[in-house]
Amino acid sequence: MACSEKSILLIEDEQNILEALSFILRRAGWIVYTHSNGNDANEVINKLKPAVIVLDIMLPGKSGFDVLRDLRSSEVDQKTPVMILTARGQEKDRDAAKILGADLFMTKPFVNSEVLNALEGLFDNE
Amino acid sequence: MEFSASLGKRIKDKRQSIGLKQKELAKRVGISPSYLNLIESNQRRIGGKLVLLMAEALSVDSSYLSRGAEQVKISQLEEIARLNINNYSDITMPAAEFASKFPFWVDLLISLDRKAKSLEVLIETFNDRVAHDPHLAASLHEVLTTISAIKSASEILKDEPNLESKWQHKFNQNIFEDSNRLAEGAQLLVNYLDKELEEYQGFGSPQEEFYTFLVEQKFYFSELEKPQNSDAIEKYLNSDKLNSSSSKLLARDFLNVYASDASVLDESKLETINPDVLDLLELANKWGVSPEVIIRRLAFCNPSIFDNAFGLVVSDRSGSFLLRKPISGFHIPRFGSGCSVWPLFEAQYFPQKVFELNINHTGREGGNFKTFSFATQNYPKTSREAIISKSYMLIKKENGLLSTDRFRSVGSACRICKILSCQARRETSIYTE
Numbered sequence: 001m002a003c004s005e006k007s008i009l010l011i012e013d014e015q016n017i018l019e020a021l022s023f024i025l026r027r028a029g030w031i032v033y034t035h036s037n038g039n040d041a042n043e044v045i046n047k048l049k050p051a052v053i054v055l056d057i058m059l060p061g062k063s064g065f066d067v068l069r070d071l072r073s074s075e076v077d078q079k080t081p082v083m084i085l086t087a088r089g090q091e092k093d094r095d096a097a098k099i100l101g102a103d104l105f106m107t108k109p110f111v112n113s114e115v116l117n118a119l120e121g122l123f124d125n126e
Numbered sequence: 127m128e129f130s131a132s133l134g135k136r137i138k139d140k141r142q143s144i145g146l147k148q149k150e151l152a153k154r155v156g157i158s159p160s161y162l163n164l165i166e167s168n169q170r171r172i173g174g175k176l177v178l179l180m181a182e183a184l185s186v187d188s189s190y191l192s193r194g195a196e197q198v199k200i201s202q203l204e205e206i207a208r209l210n211i212n213n214y215s216d217i218t219m220p221a222a223e224f225a226s227k228f229p230f231w232v233d234l235l236i237s238l239d240r241k242a243k244s245l246e247v248l249i250e251t252f253n254d255r256v257a258h259d260p261h262l263a264a265s266l267h268e269v270l271t272t273i274s275a276i277k278s279a280s281e282i283l284k285d286e287p288n289l290e291s292k293w294q295h296k297f298n299q300n301i302f303e304d305s306n307r308l309a310e311g312a313q314l315l316v317n318y319l320d321k322e323l324e325e326y327q328g329f330g331s332p333q334e335e336f337y338t339f340l341v342e343q344k345f346y347f348s349e350l351e352k353p354q355n356s357d358a359i360e361k362y363l364n365s366d367k368l369n370s371s372s373s374k375l376l377a378r379d380f381l382n383v384y385a386s387d388a389s390v391l392d393e394s395k396l397e398t399i400n401p402d403v404l405d406l407l408e409l410a411n412k413w414g415v416s417p418e419v420i421i422r423r424l425a426f427c428n429p430s431i432f433d434n435a436f437g438l439v440v441s442d443r444s445g446s447f448l449l450r451k452p453i454s455g456f457h458i459p460r461f462g463s464g465c466s467v468w469p470l471f472e473a474q475y476f477p478q479k480v481f482e483l484n485i486n487h488t489g490r491e492g493g494n495f496k497t498f499s500f501a502t503q504n505y506p507k508t509s510r511e512a513i514i515s516k517s518y519m520l521i522k523k524e525n526g527l528l529s530t531d532r533f534r535s536v537g538s539a540c541r542i543c544k545i546l547s548c549q550a551r552r553e554t555s556i557y558t559e
Contacts, residue, residue, distance in 0.1 A: 014271050016300040020278035023293065058267055087270035108274035112281045 006123060007031040009050035011041050011067065012085070013059055017108075021054070024112050025119070038062035042070045050080065052122050054115075055102075057086040057093065065100055072101040081122035085110065133177070136191050138166040140184045153433050154183040156454055156523075160402055173208075174201030199232055200225050206239050261331060265315050272308045276301050332372030334460075337450070339367040339377055345426045345451050350385045351393055359385065380449070384426060390415055391423050393431065399424070401432050401522065406480045406498055417480055417500045421520045425451050437521035439470055443514075453521050455493040457538035465537045466550045469499040470519035477503035477515060484524065486533035488544045494524040494533055 008025060012018050013036045022032045035044045039061030045053065053071075057064035068082060082104075084097045089107035097105045104118055141151050152162040155176065164170040172180075181188035189197075203221040211217065225232045279297040283289065289297075342365065349358035359381045368374045391413055399409065401424075410417045425438035437453025445466075450458045458464060469483045481499040486492070501517035537543025540553045 014275055016275035016304055017271070017278060019300060020275065020282060020297070023282060023297075024278075087267045087274065108270050109277040110274060112278055112285070 007050045008052045009033045010054045011035050012056040038067055041067045053082045054085050055082055057088050068100045134166045134168040155179040173205045202236050269311050272304050276304045332370050335373035336376040339365050342367055351388050387419050387422050396427055396431055401435050418518050421518045435522055439519045441517055456487050456521050457489045459539045467536050469497055470517050473499035473501040473517045474515055477501045484533045486535045488537050496522045496524050
């Protein structure tokens, strides 16, 4: 499913976070797509086929967990690497993310360089 | 025994000397008049806390009631030991001897116990809120998200000193906007957390507004006790505590039921009930009403009739609380569900049967309570509809000394419960951490 170009889809409803992350990722050579709603997130993923996905949990409409669940159940061969980036940092959220198939779990507030390094790592391992 | 005998007589003598009725003094210290009678006639011993309450209510120094201030301290030490030590044989020195030999350490111990109790209140309250309050969770999420946006933008500005001016302007603008949002959000959060337990503003859900309305009215609606007072409900609904249409709807439903109950079971009948000897089924048969009517009337009536002796929890089949009237010593969580060994939930499996059970609540104040649980069940008209069930648990404080074997131990919620071996535990307790 995932493509070879260095593309990333940010699924996050906080616009200013999207702007900051988009900025640093584009500077690092990423092709950046953004989406702010959970309801049609899976359709957007199918259409864009990003190499990596950054996914918030608390989204308007469908939650990030549901988006992840639907993504994993639709994937046949290759899994798209997914990093959960959320303000919900409790143990149960980490466990849920792991069970649903997230590759990384990072909490807000985050350090820009740590997010960048983590995403580079996901792309390199894909 | 000599000490206790003097104490009961001193209380009675002082009370009578200031012209205070037994009923009034009992109300001031939070016990029943019958129990006060037992104390004054030296048939019941009382501990340090109740002695202090008596002293305050009688406007005397506590040492006046006891044989010197050290007697109060001895009582307090014994109370601390009772609540915190499992095996009394571990105590090698009587409290009186310890108090006489180490007065400084006794004062320190009593002071620390007092602080621990107030911290337990704080933990209990905050844990309840943080764990289960959806509004608080959403507010914290908003604050963290805004902080994240500010942090990310400010990092960019710091790491890229030669950033193009349009981006500098953009991220500075974002930081400015998010800072304002953060300030507002933080202020609302502080206001929310600072509020008294019984009163919320700004983040009030309809259920909280409704609850605040009930508390403001002290769960008693005198105008609805009068027959055919159709305007009364509308007047009550104009309360400034009911801001949303949803909370008004909850209040209207409640008041309609209240008025209906009052019309079939008026206050004159309630005044004939002895709260210390309650048989709900007998009363229900006597007056031709269902037991839940008796339960509601006992909980929601003129406070002077039963000295506010009753608390109440009502839940639906999912365990969600529909209504709660607090009672001292029996903490009822505001959010989430309560302790699963409450008889409230067992009653749901045996609808239309009254469960009477003595319980010992292990909360910070705790104590012994008598509970009366009863569940109603409405059967559906078609197979597609659900069976609607509602269960009631009436709670009455029991001040008499009874053997602990006759009580079921319960808590308020797993997270803050001291019964670590409970088979029904669903999450770890803070007492194990």
